[in-house]
Amino acid sequence: MDTTRQVVILVGGRGTRLGNLTDENPKPLLPVGDRPFLSYLLDTIIRQGFDKIVLLAGYRSAQIADFVAAYDAHGADIRIVTETEPLGTGGALYNALDQLDQQFILMNGDTLFDINLNAFAAPQLAPALCRLALRTVDDTSRYGRVTLQHGHVNSMAEKGVAGEGLINGGIYLLDKAAIAGIGAGFCSLENEVFPELLAQGRLTGLEYSNFFLDIGIPVDYDLAQTAIPALADRPAAFLDRDGVINEDSNYAHRPDQIRWIPGAFEAVRLLNDSGYNVFVVTNQAGIARGMYDALAVNQLHDWMQQEFRRHGAHIDGFHFCPHHPEFDTACDCRKPEPGMLIAATAAMPSRLQGSFLIGDKDSDIQAANRFGIPGHSFQGDENLRDFVARIIEK
Ligand SMILES: [Mg+2]
Known part of the structure; x- marks a missing residue:
């Protein structure tokens, strides 16, 4: 099965719990820090x-459309399906049936649950039809308690059960077959579809303790004003490519030439899970030498990204320098110059504090130091995940 590409977001609710705050705005567009909440959610997905x-829009959908028109989606395709009357979570989803991939992620548009979505979606669903991302909390009484047994959801209780436990975090991996039988009209996933799947043993769950905030609750909306901008302020891990994530095999530029360094996927997944933006910064003088072109490098990087995603990890940006001083005038991107690090953090703002680079050559370390961050020399004599784990433990 291919990697999951699609995320469906419920943005159509009225948001009554927030009182008059949502009179003029749909809840996902309420300001958090200096921009709408939905922009943070889309950023973490894309x-x-x-x-x-x-x-899946409904209430004040024209404002959702205006927001999407102005939002920089970095090439992602964003569609809006609008319900003409309130259909509930299941009804809204069924209303968009012809837009859905066979397997997709569904999430609430008022909650930021900062999990690794690739790892959540990586294994195939069958024979389950729905996988829930569950959050451990100190007190489940404000939510509904969920219990798990051997990875299968055992019960989903109503609100009011006190004490530590698991709650539904509002992110689901769904097979289209789970909702094909809903039919048109009002339907609640939580009250109608999930109990049925649970009874059939086709509802599974994964536990997380990651950042979780539901802005639909007034006290948490206040908390979001500082907590969500702080979450988005991530440090960066810059990785040299040849000699760090794949063996340096002399100007590799095709997938069949790539031999992964042991622990490469696990290392990037650990960085993803630990809250780093992960950038690949690689000198590709083979372009200046006429051995291959920039398109080949971009295609190779697209393939590498798919391999990372299949392993529950992702790279936030690939940056390469196509120059070489023998063929080009001096550039500011070829390491030891820090130009690629500057470009990466311009495209995706990251904080310097806690950032670092891993490379196998002196020029890598020099680029890191010129950028103002430490560089760590990796010589391939250790599993890359273990190497990364030691750096981020410090
Ligand atoms: Mg290298």
Whole structure:
């Protein structure tokens, strides 16, 4: 099965719990810090490589459309499906049936649950039809408690059960077959579809303790004003390519030439899970030498990204320098110059504090130092994940 590409977001609710705050705005567009909440949510989805987004709109949908028109989706396709009357979560989804991939992620548009979506979606669903991302909390009484047994959801209780436990985090991996039988009209996933799947043993769950905030609750909307901008302020991990994530095999530029360094996928996944933006910064003088072109490098990087995603990881940006001083005038991107690090953090703002680079040559380390961050020399004599784990433990 191909990697999951599609994320569907429920943005059509009225948001009654927030009182008059949502009189003029749909809840996902409420300001958090200096921009709408939905922009943070879309940023976290798109940076992980999901390039098909469907917004299930209803209440004040014209404002959702205006927002999407102005939003920089970095090439992702964002569609809006609007319900003409409130259909509930299941009804809104069924209303968009012809837009859905066979397997897709569904999430609430008022919650930021910062999980690794590639890892969540990586294994195939069958024979389950729905996988829930569950959040451990100190007290489940404000939510509904969920219990798991051997990875299968055992019960989904109503609100009011106190004490530590698991709650539904509002992110689901769904097979289209789970909703094909809903039919037109009002339907609640939580009250109608999930209990049925649970009874059939076709509802599974994964536990997480990652950042979780539901802005639909007034006290958490206040908290979001500082907590969500802080979450988006991530450090960067810059990785040299040849000699760090794949063996340096003399101007590799095709997938069949790539031999992965042991632990490469696991290392990037650890960085993803630990809250780093991960950038590949690579000198590709083979372009200046006429051995291959920039298109070949971009195609190779697209393939590498798919391989990372299949392994539950993602790269936030690939940056390469096509120059060589023998063939070009001096550039500011070829390492030891820091130009690629500057470009990467211009495209995706990252904080310097806690950022670092891993490279196998002196020029890598020099580029890091000129940028103002430490560089770590990797010589291939250790599993890359273990190497990364030691750096980020410090
Ligand atoms: Mg290298």
